[in-house]
Amino acid sequence: NAGVMQNPRHLVRRRGQEARLRCSPMKGHSHVYWYRQLPEEGLKFMVYLQKENIIDESGMPKERFSAEFPKEGPSILRIQQVVRGDSAAYFCASSPSGKSEAFFGQGTRLTVV
Amino acid sequence: QQQVKQSPQSLIVQKGGISIINCAYENTAFDYFPWYQQFPGKGPALLIAIRPDVSEKKEGRFTISFNKSAKQFSLHIMDSQPGDSATYFCAASYNNNDMRFGAGTRLTVKP
Numbered sequence: 733n734a735g736v737m738q739n740p741r742h743l744v745r746r747r748g749q750e751a752r753l754r755c756s757p758m759k760g761h762s763h764v765y766w767y768r769q770l771p772e773e774g775l776k777f778m779v780y781l782q783k784e785n786i787i788d789e790s791g792m793p794k795e796r797f798s799a800e801f802p803k804e805g806p807s808i809l810r811i812q813q814v815v816r817g818d819s820a821a822y823f824c825a826s827s828p829s830g831k832s833e834a835f836f837g838q839g840t841r842l843t844v845v
Numbered sequence: 846q847q848q849v850k851q852s853p854q855s856l857i858v859q860k861g862g863i864s865i866i867n868c869a870y871e872n873t874a875f876d877y878f879p880w881y882q883q884f885p886g887k888g889p890a891l892l893i894a895i896r897p898d899v900s901e902k903k904e905g906r907f908t909i910s911f912n913k914s915a916k917q918f919s920l921h922i923m924d925s926q927p928g929d930s931a932t933y934f935c936a937a938s939y940n941n942n943d944m945r946f947g948a949g950t951r952l953t954v955k956p
Contacts, residue, residue: 767946773948774947774948775934775946776946777946833894834944836890838888839888
């Protein structure tokens with residue numbers, strides 16, 4: 733049973749481009765969480781999704797950011813028109829239910845140049 | 846607002862010593878308190894977790910102490926080893942939803 737898989741591991745985008753970050757949860761996990769980590773800082777909650785539903789997006793900026801977790805396929809975090817301040821590590825975690833431990837992926841390190 | 850406050854920001858301990866990291870939370874609805882360990886370039890890995898119905902949980906060299914009335918919990922690492930050098934995050938959540946993390950403590954264990 734593979735762990736939480738995130739890709740790409742590293743992503744470089746120019747200002748104004750779009751960034752798409754993918755997260756495949758562990759097998760059997762239907763709950764996905766996205767976090768952002770700035771250098772030397774903690775993890776900031778962004779969004780919590782279950783299959784086809786956004787449960788809590790209170791930590792996600794209202795503009796340029798969106799997330800989805802379709803019935804089939806990975807969860808996608810999309811950042812449109814990226815700016816330098818979006819440069820960070822983005823981590824995805826998954827759990828089998830809302831009452832279970834969450835397991836993290838290795839993260840995607842986004843660099844905006 | 847920061848719902849989980851963690852201290853210290855960094856900690857240096859000699860090999861064999863005890864590492865202690867503290868966290869305080871605000872939301873009394875929180876019912877799950879995990880600690881995560883993160884090595885550079887890696888994702889956080891669950892280390893140990895506690896629920897508020899117990900005051901202490903021990904797993905090997907790692908112990909969580911929980912004080913519900915004070916809304917505080919702490920991680921103790923006994924007999925600290927250089928391999929324990931990492932960043933440690935406390936977290937809190939209600940029903941495991943949208944876990945809120947502390948800012949992290951960078952632990953260095955000197956040989």
